[in-house]
Amino acid sequence: MKIDQHIVYLSIGSNIGDKKKNLNDAVKTLNSHNKIDVVDVSSFYKTEPQNFIDQDWFVNAALKIKTILNPENLMAVIKMLEKNLDRDGKPFRFGPRIIDIDIVYYDNLVLKTNDLEIPHPRMHERCFVLIPICDIGAQTIHPVLNLRSDDLLKKLEKQETQKVILLEQEV
Numbered sequence: 001m002k003i004d005q006h007i008v009y010l011s012i013g014s015n016i017g018d019k020k021k022n023l024n025d026a027v028k029t030l031n032s033h034n035k036i037d038v039v040d041v042s043s044f045y046k047t048e049p050q051n052f053i054d055q056d057w058f059v060n061a062a063l064k065i066k067t068i069l070n071p072e073n074l075m076a077v078i079k080m081l082e083k084n085l086d087r088d089g090k091p092f093r094f095g096p097r098i099i100d101i102d103i104v105y106y107d108n109l110v111l112k113t114n115d116l117e118i119p120h121p122r123m124h125e126r127c128f129v130l131i132p133i134c135d136i137g138a139q140t141i142h143p144v145l146n147l148r149s150d151d152l153l154k155k156l157e158k159q160e161t162q163k164v165i166l167l168e169q170e171v
Contacts, residue, residue: 003068009105010063011129016098019059040064042135044167047128062132108143124152
């Protein structure tokens, strides 16, 4: 019996402690899960915080994974990973955190529940999500907006893309 593999893009970020190590730890932990295969990792980017700006800059990246998990089960794995890597959790919404992982795309699925929205509802407004996604999935089509990720990035103002700085990666 063939099990369906789903292609999923994740956005990951950290702005506490050794940020690059936090991202690398998250990638390794995800890849060690028996139902998740990390296929590709974007470059790492230093990014200015949004919403709550009185905090340290983030390091962000994107991952392309293959999984047999459904969206809800994948989110449960992600939340457990976040809790294991960041026992205290973020103090408030948009606040500082050791690790934050969001599902950006899950195949071409459109899903909205009380706990999960796919594609990510604000991804098309965020350079810190789109720039890394474009490293590894520029031609991935947003299933609601029907635009490629690189076209979504082009629609953002140039000044916003300058708040994202490429870092060296250590995966």
